[in-house]
Amino acid sequence: MPLLGLDLVANGLTEDEARGCIALIDAGRNLDDIEMPVVDDPDGEEWEQFCNQAGAIRPDKTVPRDSEDPEATSVLPEPDRVYVTETANTAEDLAAIAPKVPVVVAEQIEAADPTLDADLADWWADSCVRPRLRVLGPIKVRIGVGGNAQAATNRRPACNNAVTYLSTRLRGATTQEVADALTITDDRVRQDMSIVRAWLGDNPRTGRKFLPGATEHPLAVERGVGLYLIEDLLCDADLFKRLRLRGEARGPEGVNDLRTALRLVNGAPYDGLRTRGTVWLAANAVDHDLLCSIIDTAHIVSTIAIQTGDLQGARAAAELAVLIAPTDANLQMDLAKIAERTGDEAKAAAIARNVLGWRDAAGDQVDLSHRNDAILATHRWLQRALHAG
Numbered sequence: 001m002p003l004l005g006l007d008l009v010a011n012g013l014t015e016d017e018a019r020g021c022i023a024l025i026d027a028g029r030n031l032d033d034i035e036m037p038v039v040d041d042p043d044g045e046e047w048e049q050f051c052n053q054a055g056a057i058r059p060d061k062t063v064p065r066d067s068e069d070p071e072a073t074s075v076l077p078e079p080d081r082v083y084v085t086e087t088a089n090t091a092e093d094l095a096a097i098a099p100k101v102p103v104v105v106a107e108q109i110e111a112a113d114p115t116l117d118a119d120l121a122d123w124w125a126d127s128c129v130r131p132r133l134r135v136l137g138p139i140k141v142r143i144g145v146g147g148n149a150q151a152a153t154n155r156r157p158a159c160n161n162a163v164t165y166l167s168t169r170l171r172g173a174t175t176q177e178v179a180d181a182l183t184i185t186d187d188r189v190r191q192d193m194s195i196v197r198a199w200l201g202d203n204p205r206t207g208r209k210f211l212p213g214a215t216e217h218p219l220a221v222e223r224g225v226g227l228y229l230i231e232d233l234l235c236d237a238d239l240f241k242r243l244r245l246r247g248e249a250r251g252p253e254g255v256n257d258l259r260t261a262l263r264l265v266n267g268a269p270y271d272g273l274r275t276r277g278t279v280w281l282a283a284n285a286v287d288h289d290l291l292c293s294i295i296d297t298a299h300i301v302s303t304i305a306i307q308t309g310d311l312q313g314a315r316a317a318a319e320l321a322v323l324i325a326p327t328d329a330n331l332q333m334d335l336a337k338i339a340e341r342t343g344d345e346a347k348a349a350a351i352a353r354n355v356l357g358w359r360d361a362a363g364d365q366v367d368l369s370h371r372n373d374a375i376l377a378t379h380r381w382l383q384r385a386l387h388a389g
Helices: 015-029 046-050 080-086 091-097 103-112 116-124 156-166 175-182 186-200 218-223 236-249 251-263 279-283 286-308 311-324 329-341 345-356 370-379 381-388
Strands: 132-134 140-142
Touching: 046 103, 046 236, 080 091, 080 286, 091 286, 103 236, 116 236, 132 236, 140 156, 156 175, 156 186, 175 186, 175 279, 236 251, 236 286, 251 286, 251 311, 286 311, 286 329, 311 329, 329 345, 329 370, 345 370, 345 381, 370 381
Parallel strands: none
Antiparallel strands: 132 140
Protein backbone atom coordinates (compact mmCIF):
# COMPACT_ATOMS: atom_id res chain seq x y z
CA MET A 1 0.00 0.00 0.00
CA PRO A 2 2.50 2.64 -1.23
CA LEU A 3 0.07 5.55 -0.84
CA LEU A 4 -0.03 4.84 2.91
CA GLY A 5 3.60 3.83 3.19
CA LEU A 6 2.63 0.37 4.37
CA ASP A 7 4.08 -2.99 3.34
CA LEU A 8 1.76 -5.66 4.81
CA VAL A 9 1.48 -9.43 4.57
CA ALA A 10 -2.12 -10.57 4.17
CA ASN A 11 -3.35 -13.05 6.72
CA GLY A 12 -4.73 -16.25 5.25
CA LEU A 13 -6.71 -19.32 6.15
CA THR A 14 -5.86 -22.93 5.51
CA GLU A 15 -8.43 -25.00 3.62
CA ASP A 16 -9.55 -26.70 6.85
CA GLU A 17 -9.91 -23.34 8.62
CA ALA A 18 -11.97 -21.95 5.77
CA ARG A 19 -14.25 -25.01 5.80
CA GLY A 20 -14.68 -24.61 9.55
CA CYS A 21 -15.67 -20.96 9.16
CA ILE A 22 -18.20 -21.86 6.47
CA ALA A 23 -19.68 -24.62 8.63
CA LEU A 24 -20.01 -22.20 11.55
CA ILE A 25 -21.77 -19.60 9.39
CA ASP A 26 -24.12 -22.24 7.96
CA ALA A 27 -24.97 -23.48 11.45
CA GLY A 28 -25.81 -19.93 12.53
CA ARG A 29 -28.19 -19.54 9.61
CA ASN A 30 -30.08 -22.74 10.40
CA LEU A 31 -33.19 -21.87 12.41
CA ASP A 32 -34.71 -25.34 12.21
CA ASP A 33 -35.04 -27.33 15.41
CA ILE A 34 -33.00 -30.50 15.84
CA GLU A 35 -33.81 -33.46 18.02
CA MET A 36 -32.62 -33.23 21.61
CA PRO A 37 -30.12 -36.07 22.14
CA VAL A 38 -30.86 -39.07 24.31
CA VAL A 39 -28.47 -41.25 26.26
CA ASP A 40 -29.00 -45.00 26.25
CA ASP A 41 -26.72 -46.12 29.06
CA PRO A 42 -27.59 -49.46 30.64
CA ASP A 43 -25.72 -48.35 33.76
CA GLY A 44 -27.65 -45.08 34.00
CA GLU A 45 -30.62 -44.31 36.21
CA GLU A 46 -33.84 -46.08 35.27
CA TRP A 47 -35.76 -42.82 34.82
CA GLU A 48 -33.27 -41.70 32.16
CA GLN A 49 -34.57 -44.39 29.82
CA PHE A 50 -37.81 -42.41 29.46
CA CYS A 51 -36.48 -38.94 28.60
CA ASN A 52 -34.00 -37.02 26.48
CA GLN A 53 -31.16 -34.94 27.89
CA ALA A 54 -33.55 -32.08 28.60
CA GLY A 55 -35.87 -34.24 30.68
CA ALA A 56 -38.70 -34.31 28.10
CA ILE A 57 -40.46 -37.62 27.52
CA ARG A 58 -38.99 -39.41 24.52
CA PRO A 59 -41.20 -39.35 21.42
CA ASP A 60 -41.28 -43.15 21.25
CA LYS A 61 -42.92 -43.21 24.69
CA THR A 62 -45.79 -40.93 23.64
CA VAL A 63 -48.73 -40.89 21.22
CA PRO A 64 -49.94 -37.95 19.08
CA ARG A 65 -52.25 -35.33 20.60
CA ASP A 66 -55.11 -36.47 18.36
CA SER A 67 -54.82 -40.06 19.58
CA GLU A 68 -58.15 -41.66 20.52
CA ASP A 69 -56.61 -43.56 23.45
CA PRO A 70 -58.99 -42.64 26.33
CA GLU A 71 -56.33 -43.34 28.96
CA ALA A 72 -53.58 -41.21 27.40
CA THR A 73 -53.27 -37.68 28.73
CA SER A 74 -51.26 -34.52 28.10
CA VAL A 75 -49.90 -31.80 30.34
CA LEU A 76 -51.83 -29.45 27.98
CA PRO A 77 -55.13 -31.37 27.79
CA GLU A 78 -57.37 -28.91 25.92
CA PRO A 79 -57.85 -29.11 22.13
CA ASP A 80 -55.16 -27.46 20.02
CA ARG A 81 -57.45 -24.63 18.93
CA VAL A 82 -57.75 -23.45 22.56
CA TYR A 83 -54.01 -22.99 23.01
CA VAL A 84 -53.44 -21.63 19.49
CA THR A 85 -56.02 -18.87 20.00
CA GLU A 86 -55.59 -18.19 23.73
CA THR A 87 -51.81 -18.61 24.21
CA ALA A 88 -48.61 -18.08 22.23
CA ASN A 89 -48.43 -21.49 20.56
CA THR A 90 -48.81 -23.16 17.20
CA ALA A 91 -50.15 -26.65 16.57
CA GLU A 92 -46.56 -27.75 15.88
CA ASP A 93 -45.48 -26.41 19.28
CA LEU A 94 -48.16 -28.42 21.03
CA ALA A 95 -47.24 -31.60 19.20
CA ALA A 96 -43.63 -31.19 20.30
CA ILE A 97 -43.98 -30.06 23.93
CA ALA A 98 -47.24 -31.70 24.99
CA PRO A 99 -47.94 -35.04 23.27
CA LYS A 100 -50.19 -37.54 25.01
CA VAL A 101 -48.65 -40.07 27.38
CA PRO A 102 -50.25 -43.53 27.65
CA VAL A 103 -51.22 -44.46 31.20
CA VAL A 104 -48.93 -47.50 31.15
CA VAL A 105 -45.93 -45.27 30.35
CA ALA A 106 -46.93 -42.80 33.06
CA GLU A 107 -47.03 -45.63 35.60
CA GLN A 108 -43.63 -46.86 34.47
CA ILE A 109 -42.13 -43.38 34.87
CA GLU A 110 -43.53 -43.06 38.39
CA ALA A 111 -42.15 -46.48 39.30
CA ALA A 112 -38.73 -45.71 37.78
CA ASP A 113 -38.07 -42.82 40.18
CA PRO A 114 -39.44 -43.69 43.63
CA THR A 115 -36.96 -41.47 45.54
CA LEU A 116 -37.66 -38.15 43.79
CA ASP A 117 -39.67 -36.59 46.62
CA ALA A 118 -37.17 -37.72 49.25
CA ASP A 119 -34.29 -36.34 47.18
CA LEU A 120 -36.10 -33.02 46.84
CA ALA A 121 -36.53 -32.91 50.61
CA ASP A 122 -32.79 -33.52 51.01
CA TRP A 123 -32.03 -30.79 48.49
CA TRP A 124 -33.94 -28.13 50.43
CA ALA A 125 -32.95 -29.37 53.88
CA ASP A 126 -30.66 -27.26 56.06
CA SER A 127 -28.25 -30.17 56.25
CA CYS A 128 -27.88 -33.41 54.35
CA VAL A 129 -25.69 -36.50 54.45
CA ARG A 130 -24.99 -36.32 50.73
CA PRO A 131 -23.00 -33.65 48.89
CA ARG A 132 -25.18 -31.31 46.80
CA LEU A 133 -24.19 -29.57 43.57
CA ARG A 134 -25.97 -26.55 42.12
CA VAL A 135 -25.43 -25.97 38.40
CA LEU A 136 -28.68 -24.13 37.59
CA GLY A 137 -27.06 -20.81 38.36
CA PRO A 138 -23.68 -19.95 39.88
CA ILE A 139 -21.82 -23.19 40.63
CA LYS A 140 -22.00 -24.17 44.27
CA VAL A 141 -21.06 -27.36 46.12
CA ARG A 142 -22.52 -28.02 49.56
CA ILE A 143 -20.75 -30.84 51.33
CA GLY A 144 -22.64 -33.30 53.53
CA VAL A 145 -22.54 -33.47 57.30
CA GLY A 146 -19.55 -35.82 57.13
CA GLY A 147 -17.48 -33.63 54.84
CA ASN A 148 -14.42 -31.58 55.79
CA ALA A 149 -14.88 -27.93 54.82
CA GLN A 150 -11.26 -27.09 55.66
CA ALA A 151 -9.85 -29.58 53.18
CA ALA A 152 -10.67 -27.39 50.16
CA THR A 153 -9.98 -23.99 51.68
CA ASN A 154 -7.17 -23.12 49.26
CA ARG A 155 -8.54 -24.98 46.21
CA ARG A 156 -12.29 -24.29 46.31
CA PRO A 157 -12.71 -23.10 42.67
CA ALA A 158 -10.69 -26.04 41.35
CA CYS A 159 -12.64 -28.47 43.52
CA ASN A 160 -15.94 -26.98 42.34
CA ASN A 161 -14.83 -27.50 38.75
CA ALA A 162 -13.80 -31.08 39.43
CA VAL A 163 -17.07 -32.00 41.14
CA THR A 164 -19.06 -30.31 38.37
CA TYR A 165 -17.23 -32.18 35.63
CA LEU A 166 -17.48 -35.54 37.39
CA SER A 167 -21.22 -35.01 37.92
CA THR A 168 -21.64 -35.46 34.16
CA ARG A 169 -19.56 -38.66 34.02
CA LEU A 170 -21.87 -41.40 35.22
CA ARG A 171 -19.32 -44.08 34.31
CA GLY A 172 -16.40 -42.17 35.77
CA ALA A 173 -13.38 -40.49 34.21
CA THR A 174 -9.75 -41.52 33.95
CA THR A 175 -6.89 -39.33 35.09
CA GLN A 176 -6.15 -38.36 31.49
CA GLU A 177 -9.80 -37.50 30.80
CA VAL A 178 -9.97 -35.26 33.85
CA ALA A 179 -6.68 -33.61 32.92
CA ASP A 180 -7.88 -32.90 29.38
CA ALA A 181 -11.28 -31.66 30.55
CA LEU A 182 -9.93 -29.29 33.20
CA THR A 183 -6.69 -28.41 31.36
CA ILE A 184 -4.44 -29.43 34.22
CA THR A 185 -1.58 -31.91 34.55
CA ASP A 186 -1.96 -35.52 35.62
CA ASP A 187 -0.17 -34.75 38.88
CA ARG A 188 -2.54 -31.86 39.54
CA VAL A 189 -5.48 -34.20 38.91
CA ARG A 190 -4.27 -36.61 41.58
CA GLN A 191 -3.66 -33.81 44.06
CA ASP A 192 -7.03 -32.17 43.45
CA MET A 193 -8.88 -35.48 43.64
CA SER A 194 -7.28 -36.20 47.00
CA ILE A 195 -8.52 -32.83 48.22
CA VAL A 196 -12.02 -33.43 46.84
CA ARG A 197 -12.06 -36.88 48.44
CA ALA A 198 -11.34 -35.41 51.87
CA TRP A 199 -13.68 -32.48 51.25
CA LEU A 200 -16.73 -34.61 50.43
CA GLY A 201 -16.01 -37.13 53.18
CA ASP A 202 -17.42 -40.60 53.85
CA ASN A 203 -20.51 -42.10 52.24
CA PRO A 204 -22.47 -43.88 55.00
CA ARG A 205 -24.47 -45.86 52.42
CA THR A 206 -21.42 -47.60 50.93
CA GLY A 207 -18.78 -47.28 53.63
CA ARG A 208 -16.45 -45.74 51.01
CA LYS A 209 -15.60 -42.12 50.35
CA PHE A 210 -18.10 -40.24 48.21
CA LEU A 211 -15.17 -40.03 45.79
CA PRO A 212 -13.55 -43.46 46.14
CA GLY A 213 -9.91 -44.04 45.32
CA ALA A 214 -9.36 -44.39 41.59
CA THR A 215 -8.90 -48.16 41.83
CA GLU A 216 -11.48 -48.83 44.55
CA HIS A 217 -14.82 -48.26 42.86
CA PRO A 218 -16.47 -51.46 41.56
CA LEU A 219 -16.71 -49.97 38.07
CA ALA A 220 -12.95 -49.33 38.08
CA VAL A 221 -12.34 -52.92 39.14
CA GLU A 222 -14.67 -54.15 36.41
CA ARG A 223 -12.98 -52.09 33.69
CA GLY A 224 -9.48 -52.66 35.00
CA VAL A 225 -8.61 -48.96 34.89
CA GLY A 226 -8.44 -46.19 37.47
CA LEU A 227 -11.61 -44.07 37.53
CA TYR A 228 -12.81 -41.03 39.41
CA LEU A 229 -16.52 -41.21 40.13
CA ILE A 230 -18.60 -39.40 42.77
CA GLU A 231 -21.29 -41.58 44.32
CA ASP A 232 -24.71 -40.39 45.53
CA LEU A 233 -24.13 -36.77 44.49
CA LEU A 234 -27.37 -34.78 44.56
CA CYS A 235 -27.51 -32.35 41.62
CA ASP A 236 -30.22 -29.81 40.81
CA ALA A 237 -29.90 -30.50 37.07
CA ASP A 238 -30.95 -34.11 37.62
CA LEU A 239 -33.76 -33.04 39.94
CA PHE A 240 -34.98 -30.57 37.32
CA LYS A 241 -35.09 -33.21 34.59
CA ARG A 242 -36.74 -35.76 36.88
CA LEU A 243 -39.43 -33.25 37.83
CA ARG A 244 -40.05 -32.31 34.22
CA LEU A 245 -40.32 -35.97 33.24
CA ARG A 246 -42.76 -36.81 36.03
CA GLY A 247 -44.72 -33.62 35.46
CA GLU A 248 -45.25 -34.41 31.79
CA ALA A 249 -46.22 -37.98 32.66
CA ARG A 250 -48.87 -36.84 35.14
CA GLY A 251 -50.85 -34.86 32.60
CA PRO A 252 -52.79 -31.81 33.88
CA GLU A 253 -51.83 -32.63 37.49
CA GLY A 254 -48.15 -32.45 36.52
CA VAL A 255 -48.01 -28.66 36.51
CA ASN A 256 -46.99 -28.64 40.19
CA ASP A 257 -43.90 -30.69 39.35
CA LEU A 258 -43.04 -28.26 36.54
CA ARG A 259 -43.41 -25.28 38.87
CA THR A 260 -41.22 -27.02 41.43
CA ALA A 261 -38.59 -27.59 38.73
CA LEU A 262 -38.50 -23.85 38.03
CA ARG A 263 -37.92 -23.19 41.74
CA LEU A 264 -34.55 -24.89 41.32
CA VAL A 265 -33.37 -22.29 38.78
CA ASN A 266 -31.04 -19.63 40.18
CA GLY A 267 -29.47 -18.41 36.95
CA ALA A 268 -27.88 -19.59 33.74
CA PRO A 269 -26.73 -23.24 33.79
CA TYR A 270 -23.10 -23.73 34.80
CA ASP A 271 -22.54 -20.06 35.51
CA GLY A 272 -19.31 -19.25 37.32
CA LEU A 273 -17.15 -22.16 36.19
CA ARG A 274 -13.50 -21.23 35.88
CA THR A 275 -12.81 -20.47 32.21
CA ARG A 276 -9.86 -22.84 31.91
CA GLY A 277 -12.00 -25.65 33.31
CA THR A 278 -14.81 -25.56 30.76
CA VAL A 279 -13.18 -27.33 27.80
CA TRP A 280 -15.37 -30.38 28.41
CA LEU A 281 -18.55 -28.32 27.87
CA ALA A 282 -17.60 -27.80 24.22
CA ALA A 283 -17.84 -31.54 23.58
CA ASN A 284 -20.74 -32.18 25.96
CA ALA A 285 -22.97 -29.12 25.83
CA VAL A 286 -25.12 -30.00 28.83
CA ASP A 287 -25.44 -26.30 29.65
CA HIS A 288 -27.30 -25.72 26.37
CA ASP A 289 -29.49 -28.78 26.96
CA LEU A 290 -30.46 -27.46 30.38
CA LEU A 291 -31.09 -23.97 29.04
CA CYS A 292 -33.47 -25.44 26.45
CA SER A 293 -35.17 -27.44 29.19
CA ILE A 294 -35.68 -24.37 31.36
CA ILE A 295 -37.13 -22.43 28.43
CA ASP A 296 -39.48 -25.26 27.46
CA THR A 297 -40.62 -25.84 31.04
CA ALA A 298 -41.24 -22.14 31.64
CA HIS A 299 -43.16 -21.94 28.38
CA ILE A 300 -45.38 -24.88 29.32
CA VAL A 301 -46.06 -23.44 32.79
CA SER A 302 -46.76 -20.03 31.29
CA THR A 303 -49.10 -21.55 28.70
CA ILE A 304 -51.08 -23.39 31.36
CA ALA A 305 -51.30 -20.27 33.50
CA ILE A 306 -52.38 -18.00 30.64
CA GLN A 307 -55.08 -20.44 29.55
CA THR A 308 -56.44 -20.79 33.10
CA GLY A 309 -56.29 -17.06 33.83
CA ASP A 310 -53.37 -17.14 36.30
CA LEU A 311 -51.55 -14.22 34.71
CA GLN A 312 -49.32 -13.61 37.73
CA GLY A 313 -48.09 -17.20 37.60
CA ALA A 314 -47.65 -16.96 33.84
CA ARG A 315 -45.53 -13.83 34.16
CA ALA A 316 -43.42 -15.31 36.96
CA ALA A 317 -42.54 -18.37 34.87
CA ALA A 318 -41.78 -16.42 31.69
CA GLU A 319 -39.78 -13.67 33.40
CA LEU A 320 -37.66 -16.21 35.30
CA ALA A 321 -36.59 -17.83 32.04
CA VAL A 322 -36.17 -14.48 30.27
CA LEU A 323 -33.51 -13.52 32.81
CA ILE A 324 -31.26 -16.25 31.44
CA ALA A 325 -32.56 -16.35 27.85
CA PRO A 326 -33.49 -12.74 26.98
CA THR A 327 -33.46 -13.36 23.23
CA ASP A 328 -35.67 -16.42 23.18
CA ALA A 329 -38.67 -15.56 21.02
CA ASN A 330 -40.94 -18.16 22.65
CA LEU A 331 -40.67 -16.45 26.01
CA GLN A 332 -41.08 -12.99 24.51
CA MET A 333 -44.27 -14.11 22.78
CA ASP A 334 -45.53 -15.42 26.12
CA LEU A 335 -44.90 -12.01 27.68
CA ALA A 336 -46.69 -10.31 24.79
CA LYS A 337 -49.73 -12.53 25.30
CA ILE A 338 -49.68 -11.85 29.05
CA ALA A 339 -49.56 -8.12 28.37
CA GLU A 340 -52.51 -8.43 26.01
CA ARG A 341 -54.53 -10.43 28.56
CA THR A 342 -53.91 -7.74 31.19
CA GLY A 343 -55.23 -5.11 28.80
CA ASP A 344 -51.89 -3.57 27.91
CA GLU A 345 -52.08 -3.69 24.11
CA ALA A 346 -49.29 -1.15 23.78
CA LYS A 347 -46.86 -3.30 25.76
CA ALA A 348 -47.80 -6.40 23.76
CA ALA A 349 -47.07 -4.51 20.53
CA ALA A 350 -43.81 -3.13 21.93
CA ILE A 351 -42.60 -6.64 22.78
CA ALA A 352 -43.53 -7.92 19.31
CA ARG A 353 -41.89 -4.92 17.66
CA ASN A 354 -38.72 -5.47 19.68
CA VAL A 355 -38.53 -9.12 18.60
CA LEU A 356 -39.00 -8.14 14.97
CA GLY A 357 -36.15 -5.65 15.29
CA TRP A 358 -33.59 -8.04 16.77
CA ARG A 359 -30.14 -7.78 15.22
CA ASP A 360 -27.25 -10.18 15.30
CA ALA A 361 -23.67 -9.34 16.27
CA ALA A 362 -22.96 -8.12 12.74
CA GLY A 363 -25.93 -5.76 12.84
CA ASP A 364 -28.02 -7.80 10.42
CA GLN A 365 -31.70 -8.33 11.16
CA VAL A 366 -32.47 -11.73 12.66
CA ASP A 367 -34.76 -13.81 10.45
CA LEU A 368 -37.53 -15.15 12.67
CA SER A 369 -38.76 -18.70 12.29
CA HIS A 370 -42.06 -19.57 10.63
CA ARG A 371 -43.33 -20.41 14.10
CA ASN A 372 -42.95 -16.83 15.31
CA ASP A 373 -44.42 -15.44 12.09
CA ALA A 374 -47.49 -17.65 12.63
CA ILE A 375 -47.98 -16.44 16.22
CA LEU A 376 -47.66 -12.79 15.20
CA ALA A 377 -50.19 -13.35 12.43
CA THR A 378 -52.62 -15.07 14.82
CA HIS A 379 -52.58 -12.47 17.59
CA ARG A 380 -52.01 -9.34 15.46
CA TRP A 381 -50.49 -7.31 18.31
CA LEU A 382 -48.88 -4.79 15.98
CA GLN A 383 -51.98 -4.28 13.85
CA ARG A 384 -54.25 -3.94 16.87
CA ALA A 385 -51.96 -1.37 18.49
CA LEU A 386 -51.83 0.60 15.24
CA HIS A 387 -55.62 0.54 14.95
CA ALA A 388 -55.99 1.62 18.59
CA GLY A 389 -53.56 4.48 18.01
